[in-house]
Amino acid sequence: MKKHDSPVPLYVQIKDYIRLNIQNGIYAVNERIPSERQLAEQFGVNRLTVSKALSELTQEGLIYSSVGKGTYVSPAKIDQALQSLTSFTEEMTSRGKKASSSVLYSGVEPANEEVAKALSILPGVEVVVLHRVRMADSMPIALEKSHILYALCPGILENHDFSRESLYNVLRKEYHLRLTHAHQAIEAHTAGEDEREVLDAGPCTPILRITRVTYNDNEQPIEYVRSSYRGDRYKFYTVLRQID
Numbered sequence: 001m002k003k004h005d006s007p008v009p010l011y012v013q014i015k016d017y018i019r020l021n022i023q024n025g026i027y028a029v030n031e032r033i034p035s036e037r038q039l040a041e042q043f044g045v046n047r048l049t050v051s052k053a054l055s056e057l058t059q060e061g062l063i064y065s066s067v068g069k070g071t072y073v074s075p076a077k078i079d080q081a082l083q084s085l086t087s088f089t090e091e092m093t094s095r096g097k098k099a100s101s102s103v104l105y106s107g108v109e110p111a112n113e114e115v116a117k118a119l120s121i122l123p124g125v126e127v128v129v130l131h132r133v134r135m136a137d138s139m140p141i142a143l144e145k146s147h148i149l150y151a152l153c154p155g156i157l158e159n160h161d162f163s164r165e166s167l168y169n170v171l172r173k174e175y176h177l178r179l180t181h182a183h184q185a186i187e188a189h190t191a192g193e194d195e196r197e198v199l200d201a202g203p204c205t206p207i208l209r210i211t212r213v214t215y216n217d218n219e220q221p222i223e224y225v226r227s228s229y230r231g232d233r234y235k236f237y238t239v240l241r242q243i244d
C-alpha cells in the first residue's frame with residue numbers, strides 16, 4: 001500500500017489513503033478512524049509521520065479529534081456557488097439546514113471612513129450595524145458584521161429579532177430594497193482571537209474573510225459587510241467558461 005521508494009512523502013501517502021477512505025464512505029461521517037498507533041503499524045512508519053498527516057487533515061477540515069476519545073470524520077463542508085446573490089438563510093435552507101444567529105451587537109452608529117467609503121456616504125452619517133455569529137443547525141459557521149444606511153431602514157432593529165430573522169428578507173419585504181448585485185472579495189487567514197472565541201475555532205483554523213458591498217439596480221450601495229467564514233466548514237465554488 002505505502003511505497004517507501006515513492007517520491008511522494010510517506011505522510012502525504014497516508015493523507016491520501018485516509019482522504020480516499022472518507023470519499024468512498026469507508027470511514028463514515030462522525031465515525032472514528034483508526035488510531036495513530038494503528039495507522040503507524042499498518043503503514044510501518046513512526047507515529048510522528050501519522051501525526052503530521054492527521055494534523056494536516058484536521059486543518060483541512062476533513063477530520064476532527066475529541067480529547068481522549070480519538071479522531072473522527074467531519075461532516076462534508078457546506079459549499080456555495082459564487083454566481084448568485086443569496087443570503088445566509090437562503091443558503092442554509094436550500095441545504096435542509098436551519099439558519100440561526102447569535103447577535104453580538106446591534107445599534108445605530110456614525111459611519112467611520114471605511115464604512116462611508118464602501119457605502120458612498122459621508123463619514124458620520126448614521127448606519128445600522130448588525131454583528132452576528134451565523135449558525136447552521138446550531139453549529140457556528142461565520143461571523144458577519146453588516147452596515148446599512150439607517151435612512152434606508154429606519155426602525156429595523158426595534159422591530160425585528162435578527163437571532164432568527166433574515167436581514168435580506170426584511171430589507172426586501174419590509175423596506176422594499178432591491179438587492180440586485182454585489183462586489184465581493186475573499187481572502188484567506190488563520191483565525192484571530194476574536195474569531196476563535198465566537199466560532200469555537202482553534203489557532204490553526206483557516207478563515208475565509210469576505211468583504212461584500214451589495215447594490216440595488218441604481219448602483220446605490222445598500223449593505224457593506226465583513227464576514228469571517230470557517231474554511232474547514234465552508235467552501236466556495238464557481239463555474240468558469242472560456243472567453244470566446
Ligand code: GLP
Pocket residue numbers: 086087088089090099144146165166167168169212223225227
Ligand atoms: C450573506 C451575505 C451577507 C448578508 C447575509 C444576509 O451571508 N454574505 O452580506 O448580510 O447573507 O443573511 P440573512 O438574510 O440570512 O440575514
